[in-house]
Amino acid sequence: MIIHPELEKVIESLPSAARRELLDYVAYLQQKYHCDAPVARLGGLWADIDFDVDDADVRALRERVTHRLTDQI
Secondary structure (H helix, E strand, O other): OOOOHHHHHHHHHOOHHHHHHHHHHHHHHHHHHOOOOOOOOOOHHHOOOOOOOOHHHHHHHHHHHHHHHHHHO
C-alpha cells in the first residue's frame, strides 16, 4: 500500500496520543468493513445464552424505543 506523502507528513506531526487514537479508529474501520472478521464468542455466565443480534435488530429496537419516548412527550 502506498501512503501519500502528505498523509504521512500529517500523521507524523500528530502527538503520540492522537496517533494511538487514529490507530484505534483505523482498526474500527477495518472491523466495520470486513464482515469476514472473526466474531467474539460470549463466555462465562453468558455462554449458554443464545445471543444472535444483528444491525437490523438493533435498529428496530432503537426505533421502538424512540417511538415510545416521543409518545410520552
